[in-house]
Amino acid sequence: MDIARMVKEGSLDPVEFIQKVLIEVEQIDKDYNYMNELCKEQAIAQAREIQKQVNDKTAKGKLLGVPVSVKDCICVKGVQSRAGSAILNGYHPVFDATVIANLKKEGAIIIGKTAQDEFGFGGFSINVGKGFKVPKNPVDPQRATGGSSGGAAGLTKRLSLPHLAVSESTGGSIVNPASFCGAAGLCPTYGLVSRYGLIDYANSLDKIGPITKTIEESAFALDIMRGFDPKDSTSLDIKLDLSPRKDGVKGMKIGVLTDSFSEDVEPEVQKAITQAIELLKSKGATVEQIALPKTAEFGVAAYYILAMAEASTNLAKLSGMRYGSTTPLDIQFNDYFARTRSRFFGEEAKRRIMLGTFARMAGFRDAYYMRAATVRKSIIDEFKAMFKKVDVIVSPAMPIRAPKIDDIEKLSPAQHYLMDILTVGPNLAGLPHASVPIRSTDNLPVGFMAVADHFNEKTIIAVCKEVEAR
Ligand code: GLN
Numbered sequence: 001m002d003i004a005r006m007v008k009e010g011s012l013d014p015v016e017f018i019q020k021v022l023i024e025v026e027q028i029d030k031d032y033n034y035m036n037e038l039c040k041e042q043a044i045a046q047a048r049e050i051q052k053q054v055n056d057k058t059a060k061g062k063l064l065g066v067p068v069s070v071k072d073c074i075c076v077k078g079v080q081s082r083a084g085s086a087i088l089n090g091y092h093p094v095f096d097a098t099v100i101a102n103l104k105k106e107g108a109i110i111i112g113k114t115a116q117d118e119f120g121f122g123g124f125s126i127n128v129g130k131g132f133k134v135p136k137n138p139v140d141p142q143r144a145t146g147g148s149s150g151g152a153a154g155l156t157k158r159l160s161l162p163h164l165a166v167s168e169s170t171g172g173s174i175v176n177p178a179s180f181c182g183a184a185g186l187c188p189t190y191g192l193v194s195r196y197g198l199i200d201y202a203n204s205l206d207k208i209g210p211i212t213k214t215i216e217e218s219a220f221a222l223d224i225m226r227g228f229d230p231k232d233s234t235s236l237d238i239k240l241d242l243s244p245r246k247d248g249v250k251g252m253k254i255g256v257l258t259d260s261f262s263e264d265v266e267p268e269v270q271k272a273i274t275q276a277i278e279l280l281k282s283k284g285a286t287v288e289q290i291a292l293p294k295t296a297e298f299g300v301a302a303y304y305i306l307a308m309a310e311a312s313t314n315l316a317k318l319s320g321m322r323y324g325s326t327t328p329l330d331i332q333f334n335d336y337f338a339r340t341r342s343r344f345f346g347e348e349a350k351r352r353i354m355l356g357t358f359a360r361m362a363g364f365r366d367a368y369y370m371r372a373a374t375v376r377k378s379i380i381d382e383f384k385a386m387f388k389k390v391d392v393i394v395s396p397a398m399p400i401r402a403p404k405i406d407d408i409e410k411l412s413p414a415q416h417y418l419m420d421i422l423t424v425g426p427n428l429a430g431l432p433h434a435s436v437p438i439r440s441t442d443n444l445p446v447g448f449m450a451v452a453d454h455f456n457e458k459t460i461i462a463v464c465k466e467v468e469a470r
Helices: 002-009 014-032 040-056 098-105 150-158 175-181 215-225 267-282 293-317 333-344 347-359 366-386 413-418 424-428 457-467
Strands: 035-038 067-071 109-114 164-169 184-187 207-212 253-257 286-290 392-396 433-438 446-452
Touching (some): 002 014, 002 040, 014 040, 014 067, 014 109, 014 150, 035 150, 040 109, 098 109, 098 164, 109 150, 150 164, 164 215, 175 184, 175 446, 184 215, 184 457, 207 215, 267 286, 267 433, 267 446, 293 366, 293 413, 293 424, 433 457
Parallel strands (some): 067 109, 253 392
Antiparallel strands (some): 035 109, 184 207, 184 433, 392 446, 433 446
């Protein structure tokens, strides 16, 4: 990044620069609610340290002085990290998540924690925890940012200065808000970025990835964020080349998901996608229509059963004993546990704990959890078979553009879940996917999503680069 070069050369003062960034972030936050926590003192202390290294001529790092915001569910040492939940009020991790350590090693400066749906439970960032504010869309504040990483995407779009947002996706939380806010989001292959230090939503689905203004910046950031980590048993030890593809999309076989043009997809979104596909053709890609019938029919149901089952076990540790909020220990433990959780969890978290616990209870486990796991396997097979025929699958990230916050409140939980129809597939299969803003007829952003086979991030990046609106 240019910032890193300028800081190293001494033409940009990292302390002054970070102060400028913090002022702008604070100003934006007043109107848009993107930050759950701002860590000004730590950020300035980090910048001073960098300044010292510059003076000593020992400064190095690909992200020297680059401001980084972190989704609230990723632990940053000494900075309150709550995953957007009141039950974690007061929790200050004593360690950095591996991804944060990797970024700091390259000189990145952490500026704070971004707003999200409580524990990632949502697609609009309106399911915020008790006492948290709903973030607003950077293009039209009456509308939602998408979710669950609403603060990350909103801040990325709104901030005029360069910055990187560290985000996380379980079922679409990187590409969904990127699409609604007009940012680029890249969700890597499962296991590429360490999950150590992530306040998990659903371990078999969670991936950490970047949100930035352009796909190129996301690719650059991912290269620094990833890497084998012995502290995460699902972390992958592989080499991966993320350098730009020489021929762009020339000769690439692109499968356009027929569901992109179903009646549930807003006409404006269809138009924008059609234009982007024409652009890809003109650059030498071959395009065919494809369908993933199993994913389309069973993806949402399988995803929500598995995600909620895992979430309900993950949240069991938040009992008021070890982390965050507590209440006086003046009653029997079971009552204490229930009282603390009733008081501090939000409505959607409670709903998911109940549904998830039900899905894995003795007597129901085979009918729900095990069946969903089998369906997941067949969805993975469906994608794998498709990637024998095409290099990349494209569609909108979301069937609609950012809706008005008031309108979302009228939807039922099931209607909320159905909005994830296009994003749950690649997430269930652990496939890399990205969304970039493309040209549309008015100001409201449309996100174009590309999905590739495992470890083919490079293909996605090439496609996204071609269609991205500049
Ligand atoms: N909207 C999905 C859900 O509510 C995905 C959220 C996420 O990826 N964290 O589960």
